[in-house]
Amino acid sequence: MAENTTREKPARKGALLEVENLRVEFPTRRGTLTAVDDISFHIDEGEVLGVVGESGAGKSMTGTAIIGLLEPPGRIAGGEIRLDGRRIDNLPYEKLRRIRGREIGMVFQDPLTSLNPLYTVGHQLIETIQTHTDMSESQARRRAIDLLAEVGIPAPERRIDQYPHQFSGGMRQRVVIALALCVNPRLVIADEPTTALDVSIQAQIIKLLKKLCSEHGAAVMLITHDMGVIAETADRVAVMYSGRIAEVGPVREVIRNAKHPYTHGLMGSIPMVGHDLDRLTQIEGSMPRLTEIPTGCPFNPRCPKVFERCRHERPELIAVEDTRVACWLYEEGEQRRTGSHG
């Protein structure tokens, strides 16, 4: 993992996915809610970008916006999403559908609901393969069996004709991963892929996902609330808070030397085996509801290092060493910059 620490590239050239000033809004009768507020990031070819945040941070919404599956009345209200330099946020439905299957694969949290219970696993794999390639039925079936073997399902020739309910939770998630990878997509968006699974199976699935994506050369956007999963899997990580990116940078840097006070507090609040602490670091309060996001930095009411500017002005991402942080503490010439916390 050590060689991954300096993955942040200076130029955006070669980035597979670019998201620029993305804004997702939900019009409601009590006004428009902004679920994703002007965020920008990129994912390089073959890279694993972790997107981490607590519930309501807008991380899943970002993922669904990218593949164009926002539930109405939610809509992309601004910004651009580019895959390989082509805009995909304003495509007509039919074109987007083709990209969704062929170039972007999806792995959802609940493997039970992402498979159709009425069809065999093989039927669903073959159908997906044939939709996006011009393989014959028997070729597609061969490919499906190979894929099942690749994701570690024993006796794939027999299991391909079974229904989803005949698979256990972990095996089902393996099938979903096979489904996402079956046409060699360039990007896989995995939304909480291990949350519904038991601890021992989580480790298996994380390992599998990582191995397959590097073998298939697919980049991964890994959305999760679990810092442990990020630490094990991602090259870079974006920490989200209240629909914005608080901090983005190489995983090792963000986890070991968090710069944003939120990330810092978040890391301290995670209990760890072997750490004999009487009390965990505690961030007071909770993430504001979408209707009550404060002005300035959204974290300011909970921030231990808050000062006047935080309450009025929203900080943009500022480059600090390898990471970029949305915090006024790091503004050039800012007197309060201390370099380390705690």
Next chain:
Amino acid sequence: MAIAPEEIQVSPGLFGRVIDGGRRFFDGDIFYAFKKSPLTIAAFVVTVLMFAIALSAHWLAPFDTMNLSSLNLMDARLPPIGWQFNDGGMMVDPDPRFLLGTDEQGRDLLSAMMFGLQISLEVGFASVILAAVFGTLLGLVSGYAGGRVDSFIMRVADVQLTFPAILIALLIDGATRTMMDPDTHQAFKLPILILAIAASQWVNFARTVRGSTLVEKNKEYVQAARVIGIRPSLIMIRHVLPNVLGPVLVIATLSLAIAILTEATLSFLGVGVPATEPSLGTLIRLGQNVLFSGMWWLTIYPSLVLVILVLAVNLLGDWLRDALNPRLR
């Protein structure tokens, strides 16, 4: 933290809570959904209007049609305003006193319909309330107790469902007719009718409440109450019941429409309310006897009112079902 004066705990009284509840209602999603649906508003207005007319029939009706001695045969067989009636070769002109015409006894149709509406709604409401109370209670016990109690109540409900409402009413009517002397039977006709309609409807309530109770009883707030040591009967009434009332309200509204129709059907068949106190259904039956002699208004107007009433109540019920079901929103 210093406590500001306004932070000292003041429990709002009953009045405060009502105001608070009202504010939350008008601010809430249900009222919002109501405002957004013109059809529902229309249905609501029609229903309220019908209720108002029924409730104030004694003051609104131009004639007291319940009092048979006030009828005058001279006023019989008059057509509604704006129509002429060919009564055996003789053209009869409408009388301005009788807006919707009269029947063969000289009864004012408008007044008769107002009282008929009152009786229809009375029977409808009484039977639905009876069915709702009985059914909800049985459903609650069935769902909460489970096991043999549950099996027994639900099998009874299954058997009950195999008898259509009309058959039950006919059975009860027939049985009481043979058991009681005609006068007593006549006097108990209304309660018997209400009982018959309620008997055909409690199953709906019991089944729905049982289903919701099964869901609620496994929720952790019910388990918390059990850990605290609350008596099962109190848990059912204080915890489960308030959380299963939503569907009950929907079924009650939809059942009201069905109850009114059932009553009309039964009265039309002659086993319903006595002809001396005609409901809408009775009026339609009486009118139907003379329909072919050309007195169409005696059938058409009561039928129209019945259709509009049932339609309005049904629309309200449908809307309520959708509004209370978060999955459809």
Next chain:
Amino acid sequence: MADAAVAQAARSGTDDVRPLVRVEGLAKHFDVSPPWLTRVLRHEDRTLVRAVDGVSFDIPAGRTFSLVGESGCGKSTVARLVVGLYNPTAGEVEFDGVSMANLKSRREMAPIRKRLQMIFQDPYASLNPRWRVADIVAEPLRAHGLMTDRRAIQKRVGELLELVRLSARDGEKFPHEFSGGQRQRISIARALASNPEFLVCDEPTSALDVSVQAQILNLMKDLQRELGLTYLFISHDLAVVYHISDYVGVMYLGRLVEWGTARDIFRRPQHPYTRMLLDAIPDLEMSGRQRIPVAGEVPSPIHPPSGCHFHPRCPFANERCKAEEPKAIATPAGGKVRCHAIEEGRLTEEVVQHALGRD
């Protein structure tokens, strides 16, 4: 008073206090058979799930005992058996020397009821949505007749809400006006209303975000210190268990496979399953520790494997493990473990390292 003595002993920090809770041979079997007629037609017998199968442990007063394991291991069932939400199929739960099996009626149960309470997992389902918070918190007070005066109840509710770091004014609100973490605080306030000594906590932080989880865990530790509480803590998260527990029991398919002090379980795990669980914890410190995920998944509890339930996933299993259920034996550190390999001395450090591919 006996309670005071126990609390005193707990505070003095000695562990040889009389256990407040004793669980002895506890078992719960659920009947999941198809209906009678179906069984007769298909010539099937009744199907029993042994959700909990002979579990024994003690909890000393003022301490935290955690049950940890994967889904289907029966840990939540144990929690519900201990508070009396289920009746055990076999075995018994003893609270402060009184066997709960002997308390048949609600009346006999009432004095114990006051002294043990439960906190649930889902903060959105554990509060009645139609009740005001003040009424929710006051329910145990009213139910046990601890207080009848309206003003006194109001005052006590205010104190309880402040005890869990909420404001007394929050009592007038409804549950839906609170976030998940705040609701969990309300649950705790309700559980504390009758001044219990023992709290059963069924995954109290699993539905919460990490920063909120930290708040609740800190609060629970503070309350334990302030009120001398004893906890039975149920969780699947080993890091949380490590943080909060004095004693840990590891469950697998209805059986306790290893139990002892938290320090020993985490520093010197004995049972292969415990080792596997510890190995599966994500490496958050990014120490570069090599992890070998153990293969396989938890089998269905309806048809558990014979002998030691863990044998199909265990790299050290032999014929005896497939046939014979292991007995509990003492570990060098003073804990208990159920494993033939350990009993036979097959599980030396070299063997383990070799099996995990870490030569």
